[in-house]
Amino acid sequence: MEVARFWRTTGQRYQLTGEVCPNCGNKIFPPRDVCPACEHEAKTPYTFSGKGEVYSYSTIHAAPEGFEKYVPYTVALVRLEEGPLITAQLTDVDTKDVKVGMPVEMVTRVLREDGERGMLVYGYKFRPVLAGPR
Amino acid sequence: MALMKPVRSVGIVGYGAYVPRYRLASAEIGELWTDGNAITPVKQKSVPGLDEDVATMSIEAARNALRRATGVAPDKLGAVWVGSESHPYAVKPTSTIVAEALGATPHTQAADWQFACKAGTEALQAAIGFVGSGMSDYALAIGMDAAQGRPGDALEYTAGAGGAAFLVGPAESAIAEFEGSVSYVTDTPDFWRRQHERFPEHSGRFTGEPAYFHHITSAARELLDQTGLHPADFRYAIFHQPNAKFPLKVGEDLGFTRAQIEPGLLVNEIGNTYAGSSMIGLTAVLDIAAPGDRILLVSFGSGAGSDAFSIRMKETVDHHGAPATRDYVRRSLMINYATYSRFKENYKLN
Numbered sequence: 001m002e003v004a005r006f007w008r009t010t011g012q013r014y015q016l017t018g019e020v021c022p023n024c025g026n027k028i029f030p031p032r033d034v035c036p037a038c039e040h041e042a043k044t045p046y047t048f049s050g051k052g053e054v055y056s057y058s059t060i061h062a063a064p065e066g067f068e069k070y071v072p073y074t075v076a077l078v079r080l081e082e083g084p085l086i087t088a089q090l091t092d093v094d095t096k097d098v099k100v101g102m103p104v105e106m107v108t109r110v111l112r113e114d115g116e117r118g119m120l121v122y123g124y125k126f127r128p129v130l131a132g133p134r
Numbered sequence: 135m136a137l138m139k140p141v142r143s144v145g146i147v148g149y150g151a152y153v154p155r156y157r158l159a160s161a162e163i164g165e166l167w168t169d170g171n172a173i174t175p176v177k178q179k180s181v182p183g184l185d186e187d188v189a190t191m192s193i194e195a196a197r198n199a200l201r202r203a204t205g206v207a208p209d210k211l212g213a214v215w216v217g218s219e220s221h222p223y224a225v226k227p228t229s230t231i232v233a234e235a236l237g238a239t240p241h242t243q244a245a246d247w248q249f250a251c252k253a254g255t256e257a258l259q260a261a262i263g264f265v266g267s268g269m270s271d272y273a274l275a276i277g278m279d280a281a282q283g284r285p286g287d288a289l290e291y292t293a294g295a296g297g298a299a300f301l302v303g304p305a306e307s308a309i310a311e312f313e314g315s316v317s318y319v320t321d322t323p324d325f326w327r328r329q330h331e332r333f334p335e336h337s338g339r340f341t342g343e344p345a346y347f348h349h350i351t352s353a354a355r356e357l358l359d360q361t362g363l364h365p366a367d368f369r370y371a372i373f374h375q376p377n378a379k380f381p382l383k384v385g386e387d388l389g390f391t392r393a394q395i396e397p398g399l400l401v402n403e404i405g406n407t408y409a410g411s412s413m414i415g416l417t418a419v420l421d422i423a424a425p426g427d428r429i430l431l432v433s434f435g436s437g438a439g440s441d442a443f444s445i446r447m448k449e450t451v452d453h454h455g456a457p458a459t460r461d462y463v464r465r466s467l468m469i470n471y472a473t474y475s476r477f478k479e480n481y482k483l484n
């Protein structure tokens with residue numbers, strides 16, 4: 001990942017920060033400054049709770065460059081509790097245990113590293129919910 | 135030396151722990167290197183996943199601390215300090231990554247602390263001063279490690295991963311108050327790692343009596359003398375946990391009972407988490423302590439030194455869904471040595 005692009009997207013990658021539409025209240029991720037529901041301008045930052053559930057998933061056995069060491073791993077479409085669907089890698093779970101509807105939560109992990117000398121890229125992944133409210 | 139106590143009373147406003155999911159049994163290591171003849175210092179140790187390091191583990195512990203600190207917005211943090219001996223970068227702070235992920239940037243102090251296994255409590259001492267002097271209302275002190283032991287070395291059995299984060303703030307809004315602390319350091323060559331070396335070196339005969347035991351008992355006795363407190367005045371005592379034996383032995387030397395030490399003793403389950411070791415013992419105790427309970431915390435870092443703290447529980451903790459320390463300890467998946475080796479990236483993939 002190029003350094004400038006890395007730097008511009010830290011908010012959304014580290015904290016799951018998107019936007020909320022001031023017109024209809026729609027929560028938007030990734031941020032795009034225009035509400036996809038009502039086309040109103042939407043630039044108000046909104047940090048998502050990180051809670052959601054697995055909407056669909058697929059297990060990767062032949063990984064793209066930079067992800068080989070993680071195989072086999074699961075990439076899921078996660079439905080956030082605020083509405084948006086986002087694509088993310090699942091972590092701390094065995095591929096055979098992943099199920100549609102499984103409650104998951106966002107964690108910040110190493111996404112990839114640019115070789116031995118390059119930058120470490122951190123960002124969101126999702127894992128099975130560890131503990132509920134007590 | 136006098137007891138250290140800030141001008142303004144401060145305490146722990148929030149706290150959080152983190153331990154990775156994977157465990158490696160000591161028996162598995164002993165089978166490989168000694169035909170199963172090793173006398174193992176712990177039952178098992180925690181192992182970080184391929185996508186985990188001190189930055190990611192610190193972020194999760196700190197998020198748990200903020201969840202318990204009702205009403206403290208991340209941008210109120212005046213400092214984000216990470217103590218570790220396994221920072222992901224040789225040059226580039228871990229603390230800025232953590233601060234960014236929490237939403238504490240840009241108006242915050244950020245720094246990485248180093249002092250072997252004492253790096254975390256070093257940051258905690260500084261946080262007490264930072265808040266206690268009025269420079270800021272809140273400071274976050276983290277002790278976290280993903281420790282490395284040379285394959286086959288005694289340290290490989292215990293070198294674990296995990297740690298804890300403490301949000302230090304004004305005593306009025308704290309769940310537990312700092313009654314006072316001391317530091318005790320000397321130049322002792324018990325354990326070191328030179329620049330660019332992957333694994334640490336240790337001098338066997340220095341690690342026990344003149345290092346661990348001398349510094350912990352000296353710091354603890356000084357704290358007891360200066361506060362006029364006795365072991366019986368404490369409900370819980372936590373000592374740095376490099377193995378299962380040392381903390382019980384040093385506690386006994388000082389006059390503490392197993393009942394005071396065992397609630398915060400996690401080393402048999404998760405190994406030695408270095409800068410996180412005594413601090414995660416404290417989070418396990420804070421999870422169960424009741425208002426009025428007094429807690430002794432004494433760290434040890436090679437090189438060498440100890441920080442000792444007297445902490446008084448004030449309030450019942452409101453967890454707001456943050457997992458307990460024991461939730462992380464219980465979340466465990468045993469792995470074999472091959473998987474462990476893969477997680478350590480010992481296999482060349484291309």
Ligand SMILES: [Zn+2]
Binds near residue numbers: 023026035039
């Ligand atoms: Zn809208």
